[in-house]
Amino acid sequence: MTDVRYRERLNQLVEPGERVLAIAKTEIAQGALPADPPATAGSESSGERGGVVSGVLLNLISPLVSFAAGDRLVDRITHGIAGRGAPGSAASTLQHSRRPVPPATSIEDTILAVTDRRLLVCASGPVKLWSSQADDERAAAQTRVVWSTPRSAVANARVGWHRLNPKRLRIDFTDDSWLAFTVPIAESGKPLREIANALTGR
Known part of the structure; x- marks a missing residue:
């Protein structure tokens, strides 16, 4: 229906x-x-390894904390590539x-x-x-x-x-x-x- x-x-x-x-x-x-499309891409630098690691840890500790690089890494580990x-x-x-x-x-x-x-x-x-x-x-x-x-x-x-x-x-x-x-x-x-x-x- x-x-x-x-x-x-x-x-x-x-x-x-x-x-x-x-x-x-x-x-x-x-x-x-x-x-993301160019007009919406964040200004975050992909070279900031410390930021990525801390973002992943924050994501694991609290799902309510959002950090773009950490979100992507957690998504890749848990769900793979979409x-x-x-x-x-x-x-x-x-x-x-x-x-x-x-x-x-x-x-x-x-x-x-x-x-x-x-x-x-x-x-x-x-x-x-x-x-x-x-x-x-x-x-x-x-x-x-x-x-x-x-x-x-x-x-x-x-x-x-x-x-x-x-x-x-x-x-x-x-x-x-x-x-x-x-x-x-x-x-x-x-x-x-x-x-x-x-x-x-x-």
Whole structure:
């Protein structure tokens, strides 16, 4: 039912004559992510080894303490790598488009969609942990496109194992960047496979 609501909304958002081929409610995988786009990259120096070590220790002592270099190292150790890309690459701008703007006061679903022309990344309206059908319909109705790229910018897409997760979608772009997406372990990986198939024409 959720997919039907999002499909109806996406059919309203695409350009005239553009066909939606596949959709999946997903989230960007946990782990080390590509660099931020140039306009948002921090001024922190990567050469400050002492700062990185103290940041990692602070992260381990208190998860509420945030330190960018420490966060990246902890993510890499605990979750692995979830994407790579230079600042401003496709993966860089994509992951940044789904980062909550502080202070984040609501949760939004991330929806991937493949059309016959583009790869779209959408954000739903605010969702609730315990939602009614009316809440879900309202969130779907407020869905908007936050990032898109032509199909020609996608080099490859595949679903496979990563550590203990058998349902991780990796999308490779022609600029040599890539980003991974997952669904909760209890949910079906079929929507992610449909995204990969639509992008690769398999």
